[in-house]
Amino acid sequence: MQVCLSTSMNSFPKHAHSLLSNFNSPLELKQAHALLIKTNSPLSLLPAYRVASVCALSPDFSYAHKLLTQFPEPQIDVWNSCLKAFAESDSPSDAILLFSRLREFDLLPNGFTCAFVLKACTALLDDKSGRIIHGFIEKLGFKWNLVLQNMILNFYGLCGEMGTAWLVFDSMPERDVVSWNVMITHLIKSGDFEGAYGLFSRMPERNVRSWTMMISGCVHCGKPKKGVELFMEMEKMGVKANEVTVVAVLAACADLGALDLGRRVHEYSKRCGFGRNVRVSNTLIDMYVKCGCLEEARKVFDEMEERTVVSWSAMIQGLAMHGQAPDALRVFSMMIEMGVEPNGVTFIGLLHACSHMGLIDEGRRFFSGMTRDYGIIPEIEHYGCMVDLLSRAGLLQEAHEFIMNMPIRPNGVVWGALLGGCKVHKHVELAEEATRHLAQLDPLNDGYYVVLSNIYAEAERWEDVARVRKLMKNRGVKKTPGYSSIMVDGVIHEFVAGDDAHSQANEIFGMWDQLLAHMKLRGYVPNTSVVLLDMDEKEKEKFLYRHSEKLALCFGLISTQPGVVIRIMKNLRVCEDCHAAFKLISTIVNREIVVRDRNRFHCFKDGACSCQDYW
DNA sequence: TTAGGGTTAG
Numbered sequence: 001m002q003v004c005l006s007t008s009m010n011s012f013p014k015h016a017h018s019l020l021s022n023f024n025s026p027l028e029l030k031q032a033h034a035l036l037i038k039t040n041s042p043l044s045l046l047p048a049y050r051v052a053s054v055c056a057l058s059p060d061f062s063y064a065h066k067l068l069t070q071f072p073e074p075q076i077d078v079w080n081s082c083l084k085a086f087a088e089s090d091s092p093s094d095a096i097l098l099f100s101r102l103r104e105f106d107l108l109p110n111g112f113t114c115a116f117v118l119k120a121c122t123a124l125l126d127d128k129s130g131r132i133i134h135g136f137i138e139k140l141g142f143k144w145n146l147v148l149q150n151m152i153l154n155f156y157g158l159c160g161e162m163g164t165a166w167l168v169f170d171s172m173p174e175r176d177v178v179s180w181n182v183m184i185t186h187l188i189k190s191g192d193f194e195g196a197y198g199l200f201s202r203m204p205e206r207n208v209r210s211w212t213m214m215i216s217g218c219v220h221c222g223k224p225k226k227g228v229e230l231f232m233e234m235e236k237m238g239v240k241a242n243e244v245t246v247v248a249v250l251a252a253c254a255d256l257g258a259l260d261l262g263r264r265v266h267e268y269s270k271r272c273g274f275g276r277n278v279r280v281s282n283t284l285i286d287m288y289v290k291c292g293c294l295e296e297a298r299k300v301f302d303e304m305e306e307r308t309v310v311s312w313s314a315m316i317q318g319l320a321m322h323g324q325a326p327d328a329l330r331v332f333s334m335m336i337e338m339g340v341e342p343n344g345v346t347f348i349g350l351l352h353a354c355s356h357m358g359l360i361d362e363g364r365r366f367f368s369g370m371t372r373d374y375g376i377i378p379e380i381e382h383y384g385c386m387v388d389l390l391s392r393a394g395l396l397q398e399a400h401e402f403i404m405n406m407p408i409r410p411n412g413v414v415w416g417a418l419l420g421g422c423k424v425h426k427h428v429e430l431a432e433e434a435t436r437h438l439a440q441l442d443p444l445n446d447g448y449y450v451v452l453s454n455i456y457a458e459a460e461r462w463e464d465v466a467r468v469r470k471l472m473k474n475r476g477v478k479k480t481p482g483y484s485s486i487m488v489d490g491v492i493h494e495f496v497a498g499d500d501a502h503s504q505a506n507e508i509f510g511m512w513d514q515l516l517a518h519m520k521l522r523g524y525v526p527n528t529s530v531v532l533l534d535m536d537e538k539e540k541e542k543f544l545y546r547h548s549e550k551l552a553l554c555f556g557l558i559s560t561q562p563g564v565v566i567r568i569m570k571n572l573r574v575c576e577d578c579h580a581a582f583k584l585i586s587t588i589v590n591r592e593i594v595v596r597d598r599n600r601f602h603c604f605k606d607g608a609c610s611c612q613d614y615w
Numbered sequence: 616t617t618a619g620g621g622t623t624a625g
Contacts, residue, residue, distance in 0.1 A: 084616080115616040150617040157618095181618040213619045247620040282621040289622095314622040348623050355624085384624035416625050447625080573625095599625060 020045055026058035033067065043071055048078040056085025061094045068098070074105040080112045087120035095120035096129050109136065111145050118151050127159045150178045157186030177207050184210070188217035208239055216248035219255060227252035228261060241268070243277045250283040257569045257596055259291040260490055282310050289318030292567050292594035292601055309335075313346040320353035322601045323611040328353035329362065344376050351385035355392060356600060358614050363389045384413045391421020392614075396430050412442030423451050431455045446477050458529065482572040484548035488559045495551040498543070504555065511554040512545060518588045519581065527577040549578045549595060557589060565592045573597050573615075583607050 019032040029051065036045060048071065055064030068082055079102065086095035099117045102109060109117075114137050121130035134152055137145075149172055156165040169175070169183055180203045187196035200206075200214045211234040218227030231249040234241070241249070246269050253262035266284055274280045281304050288297035301307070301315045312335040319328035332350055335342065347370045354363035367386055370376045383406050390399035399418050403410050415437045422431035431452055438448045449472045456464040472479070485494045493502065502508060516524075528540040535543075549570050556566040574582075574597045586593050586604040593604040603610035 112616065119616075145616090147617050152617095154617060176617090178618050183618095185618060207618095209619050211619095216619065242619095244620045251621080277620095279621045284621095286622065308621085310622045312622085317622060343622090345623050352624065379623095381624045386624090388624065413625055420625065 021047060021050075023050065023054055026054060026060065026063075029054045029058070029067075030063070043067075044073070048075065049081050052078050052081035053085050055082055056089050056094075061086075061091065061097075065094075065098065065101075069101065069105070074107055076107050076110055076113065079105075079107060080110075080116060083113060083116040083120070087116045087123065092120035092123040093126075096124075096126070109140070111148060114140075115148055115151060118148070118155055122151070122155045122158055125159055127156075127161065130155050130159065146172075146174065146176055146179070150176070150182055153179060153182045154186075157182060157189070160190065162186060162190050162192075177203070177205055177210065181207075181210050181213060184217070185213050188213070188220065191221070193217065193221040193223065206239075208234075208242055208245060211239055212242070212245040212248050215245065215252065219248060219251045224252040224255035228256065228258060231261075241265075243269075243274045243280055246274055247279055247283045250280075250287045254283070254287040254290040257291050257485075257567070258487070259293065259567065260487065262287045262291055276305060278304070278306055278308055278311065282308070282314050285311065285314045285318060289314070289321060290596070292596055292603070294318060294322045294324070294601075307340070309340055309343050309346060312340055313343070313349050316346060317349035317352065320349050320356060321599075322603065323356055323614075325353040325357035325359055342370075342374055342376070344370075344379060344382070347376060347378075348381050348385060351382060351389065355385055355389040356611065356614065358393050360389060360393050360395070380408060380411055380414070383408070383410070384417055387414050388417040388420070391418050392424060394421070394425045396421055396425060396427050400430060400433075410437070412438055412445065412448075415441065416445075416448060419448060419451050423455050426455070426458060428455060428459055428461075443475060444477055446472070446479050449477060450479055480572065482548055482570065484552040484568050484570045486552045486556050486566070486568050488556065493552070493555055495548045495555070497548050498546040499548065499551055502551075502555065504558065507558050508551055508554045511558050512550060515554070515557075515585055515588060516545070519584050522584055522588070524581065524584055527580060530575045530577050544577055547575060547578050549574060550581065553582065553585065553593065556593075557591075562589075563591065565594060568593070568595045570595060570597045573599075574602060579609065579613075579615075583609055 016035060019028060019035055023029045023032050032046060036043060051067060051071065055067060058064050064082070068079065071078065079098070083095045083098055086092060086098060095117060099113070102113070114133055118130065118133050121133060137148055137152070149168065153165050153168055156162070156168065165183065165186060169179065172179060180199060184196045184199050187199065196217055197214070200210065203210060211230065215227045215230050218224060218230065227249065231241070231252070246265055249265055250262060253259070253265065269275065269280055281300055284300045285297045288294070288300065297315070297318050301311060304311060312331065316328045316331050319325070319331060328350065332342070332346070347366060350366045351363055354360070354366065363386065367378065367382065370378060370382070387399050387403060390402060396418070399421060403414055403418065415434045419431055419434040419438065422428070422434060435448060435452045438445070442448065449468055453465050453468040456468065481496055483494050483496045485492050495502065526541050526544050528537055528544060531540040531543050549568055552568045553566060556568065560566065574595055579602065582593055582595065582602070582604045584607065587607040595602040595604070600615060601610065602615070
């Protein structure tokens with residue numbers, strides 16, 4: 001053997017040594033292999049671990065496989081290295097293929113073997129092979145291995161087999177924090193929030209991951225308030241938040257519009273040096289956007305050293321939500337100039353921007369350009385944006401034709417967008433058609449019945465209004481009550497229409513009376529047409545003056561210092577009368593009023609709104 | 616060898 005090697009060293013003095021021990025690529029390995037064959041040297045001259053790992057880098061599985069099966073004195077460790085590499089490669093199924101040949105070589109799998117094959121099964125979501133490995137692990141007595149058990153739990157969770165995951169979890173002789181965390185994460189993903197929270201409450205010990213998972217789980221399950229509460233509890237217990245925790249709690253702040261906490265977390269994040277983390281910055285952009293602070297979002301965006309397509313898309317979407325379509329389009333141009341490839345979400349933001357500002361031609365161009373120039377196939381969301389764009393602009397027939405010609409089946413949102421346009425442009429027939437589809441697609445969504453009933457009310461078709469109400473009652477659909485909230489000194493105050501339950505109700509009503517007097521001097525006429533109830537004018541006015549957003553605004557005015565920006569959140573859309581009133585009030589009190597409604601922002605300043613009355 | 620994170624139409 002030594003002779004052969006020295007012969008080869010003499011023939012290829014410079015490359016031989018390096019080739020035989022330092023190969024790092026499949027090509028170099030093939031050259032080294034060829035050298036051994038040429039010099040009649042044994043394969044064992046190649047270091048086994050290196051063979052295994054480089055084999056797995058090769059797209060040529062059969063070559064790797066051949067080399068491994070020819071290897072003298074097969075060792076399970078060498079196979080394991082190869083299995084690991086294949087499990088982590090682009091074709092994890094090769095790991096399973098390799099595993100199936102172990103028996104031919106009289107090799108007994110050990111715990112690592114199972115771990116790597118299980119990893120491959122997990123990557124492939126191959127529950128058949130996974131079950132075989134699970135059986136294997138039990139048969140071979142690796143049950144004591146907690147890591148393997150946790151991997152099995154994770155595997156069943158990923159395959160969506162929570163029943164089996166519970167069986168494994170319940171039968172585990174001991175569990176560590178990972179076992180609990182794995183169960184919680186999959187319960188959240190399967191939509192069982194209560195189950196996940198139940199486990200979280202019962203955990204014997206929690207680490208920062210447990211807290212983070214639960215906070216982000218709250219956000220994903222639509223419980224951002226609970227997420228914020230958990231974050232506070234976590235802080236109280238002295239658990240230090242990391243980048244991932246910061247992302248989770250910022251997402252909760254974004255959903256809640258909790259600017260104070262969002263700012264505090266931003267400061268904390270800077271102190272901890274998380275500022276360079278792209279995901280943290282992306283979430284900060286979104287948080288500031290959704291808390292109505294476009295300038296601060298822009299500042300975070302501008303200061304980023306590295307931006308991904310998500311950063312650009314979040315900024316475009318933010319500008320769209322704030323009615324800054326020209327800026328959104330400029331940011332898109334910058335993105336393209338910098339060579340960042342847009343994705344489907346980028347175009348949702350762009351179409352959203354166009355739709356909210358009535359930029360019909362630009363919207364049409366983006367819609368056709370996304371496939372032509374960037375190869376992105378429009379999805380249902382893009383069609384939804386287009387229907388919204390056309391319907392808002394009053395092109396209702398075109399929107400209808402667009403829906404009829406869609407290559408994918410329109411969903412409730414698409415017909416809902418047409419219905420919204422019918423409300424603005426008072427088109428009863430098309431509204432009825434849209435509602436017929438919506439009754440099939442989304443029969444329990446109260447919003448659509450309410451819009452149709454409002455369309456009839458505006459046309460003074462009270463019998464039809466009554467008919468829709470009856471339909472809602474028969475189907476058990478209830479109207480979501482509208483409410484507005486405002487945060488003062490860290491406390492959220494919520495108001496519903498006609499609310500007199502607030503401890504300062506009298507001062508709130510007094511403030512409204514003062515404002516009303518000023519507004520009337522400036523030509524305000526209450527727009528009672530938005531009160532869609534069959535009652536007399538005076539009653540309607542009284543009703544109008546107690547809208548939840550007006551109450552929240554008056555409370556904001558009596559409880560904050562002059563000049564401070566007032567931020568209000570509303571769960572539904574702002575009504576037309578409140579919109580007109582807020583424009584006037586912004587001049588009377590010389591304040592900026594930011595209202596976040598169901599799907600966009602209205603920034604009232606000096607008698608105008610950032611939406612330019614197009615919403 | 617095991618668990619957590621960002622933008623998404625009305």
